[in-house]
Amino acid sequence: MTGVTTPQGPVERVPVLEVENISVAYAAARGAVRAVNNVSFTLHKGEALALIGESGSGKTTLALALIRMLVRAAKVTEGRVRYVKNGAAQDVLGLSEREIRRFRWSECAMVFQGAQNAFNPVLRLSEQFSDTARAHGKGDRAWVKRRTLELFKLVRLDPERVYNAYPHELSGGMKQRALLALGVLLDPQVVILDEPTTALDILTQRAIIDVLAEMQDRLGFSIIFISHDLALAAEMADRVATMYAGEIIETGTVDDIFYEPLHPYTLGLLRSVPRLSGSQDLISIPGSPPDLISPPPGCKFHPRCPFASERCRSEAPPLEDFGAGHLAACWHTDRVVEARQGLWSDGAVVTRG
Ligand SMILES: Nc1ncnc2c1ncn2[C@@H]1O[C@H](COP(=O)(O)OP(=O)(O)OP(=O)(O)O)[C@@H](O)[C@H]1O
Ligand code: SF4
Ligand SMILES: [Mg+2]
Structure with missing residues (x-):
């Protein structure tokens, strides 16, 4: 635990994710593609860390390794990921398949690059939210509806209209807001956002960033924000890793x-x-x-x-x-x-x- 001093006195920074010497390699015909090498960092409670770097620098691979969603060809070759909640630490790489599935939405959610297609086109948003909650043991429909409507309001969507809508009835920016709401449905401590605003126009990007900052303020989660856009990263983050x-x-x-x-x-x-x-x-x-x-x-x-x-x-x-x-x-x-x-x-x- 590290300490920082504010005008109100020292404030303890509580770690939520401790990444130690993580390396990831993809098996390719020519040999091992060493996409992530010896990466270490600590993410603290309520903090936003931006990962910046050119295309191919390993940002997405690193993020996927943290939630164990790497493709089959990729292996974590060394390192450790510790997730800390209420003072108790879990070894993420050592979790069973069942435990990691629960971990992914409930503790650490990820909103992917190119999220426009993340929703199932034939299901109303209400069903997609309740399916996600049910899959993680939250079957109480009244609770899910209440929470979903609250989150839609927080991301500045018209709650009732969007709740009953199909994905094609929403604009790109609206879909992205709905996806942010889905990301925090189960109140995770960590939200990883991989290029969350790419493919959106600049005004929509700005609106999404404002919404994200407000959500973080209200819900207190920590963020790993991956972006090519340095100005957005600067605005969103407390700390930056190149x-x-x-x-x-x-x-x-x-x-x-x-x-x-x-x-x-x-x-x-x-x-x-x-x-x-x-x-x-x-x-x-x-x-x-x-x-x-x-x-x-x-x-x-x-x-x-x-x-x-x-x-x-x-x-x-x-x-x-x-x-x-x-x-x-x-x-x-x-x-x-x-x-x-x-x-x-x-x-x-x-x-x-
Ligand atoms: N399935 C794969 N097989 C082999 N190599 C891969 C595979 N996926 C990614 N890589 C390689 O791993 C490296 C890191 O890729 P990654 O997608 O993590 O980069 P990135 O920083 O997220 O890039 P971008 O900004 O373009 O999203 C790249 O050199 C890439 O070519
Ligand atoms: S000056 Fe620094 S960044 Fe440049 S090659 Fe030497 S060690 Fe690397
Ligand atoms: Mg990427």
């Missing part, structure tokens, strides 16, 4: 990551976001992500890194604490500190707070 080639290469508070990045890759991601002022050219990170079957030696980012030295080419940097929980895996963070000067001088793309 993934590259299956590793967390930097983690810290939103301010640490967006205003004082220490890793060249995080800096590259920030520079590839369009500025509001439009006064600086968009700089994309040169090169492409490494082959995860035979990644480069040393720091995996070295073939793309402007600061790479001999040491980087042979020795992998450890994830080191640079103070107050701001961790980065880089031999030359001093170069990043110099290079980031002026990063936000022409108008920030993300807003603080």
Whole structure:
């Protein structure tokens, strides 16, 4: 348990998910695709952690490993996931099939990428909510209806209309709100959202983020928020973890990551976001992500890194604490500190707070 100090005094941060050295590999014809490597982090109660990184960096694989929904070809090769509730810890990877099924909705829910098709087109939403509850031992129809209507109200949907609707009667944004409601139906402590707003227009995205923040405020769950959209991640999260080639290469508070990045890759991601002022050219990170079957030696980012030295080419940097929980895996963070000067001088793309 760690402590933070607020104007009201120290507040204890209670862990709900402790991920220790998780690695995941997919069996492919050419060899093992090491999609997640030695990832560790702790998610605290009521906290929102954003996972950011380019396509293929392992965000979805990591999330699926946490709730044991990996495809058959994938295996967790090492590590541990501890889920803590009311002071008691469970070893998620050691749960039986029956226990993990209950765990998935009741303790840790996941809203997937491309959620538009998640609802069964031939069933009214009322039936889908009661089926989900029944499958997890909550057969009391009156309770399910009450809870569903309450949640629809919370996600700003017209409760009665949506309760009796078929999925095709709802817009994309409405379906996404209904899916958020379904995610928290059984009051999980952790909600994992994988690209929850992709495929929605920008106004709908913003509305969903507002709804999510309000739900979290009211229900107190913790969030793992996976997104390509750095501005949304900054708005939604308390802490951010940057993934590259299956590793967390930097983690810290939103301010640490967006205003004082220490890793060249995080800096590259920030520079590839369009500025509001439009006064600086968009700089994309040169090169492409490494082959995860035979990644480069040393720091995996070295073939793309402007600061790479001999040491980087042979020795992998450890994830080191640079103070107050701001961790980065880089031999030359001093170069990043110099290079980031002026990063936000022409108008920030993300807003603080
Ligand atoms: N079924 C599979 N078989 C082999 N490799 C896979 C499989 N699924 C994913 N991978 C590989 O695992 C790596 C991580 O993929 P993952 O989908 O977790 O990335 P991601 O960060 O979620 O990407 P995106 O932002 O595009 O959703 C990628 O290199 C991908 O090619
Ligand atoms: S360790 Fe070297 S190659 Fe890796 S990110 Fe840092 S400077 Fe770049
Ligand atoms: Mg993904």
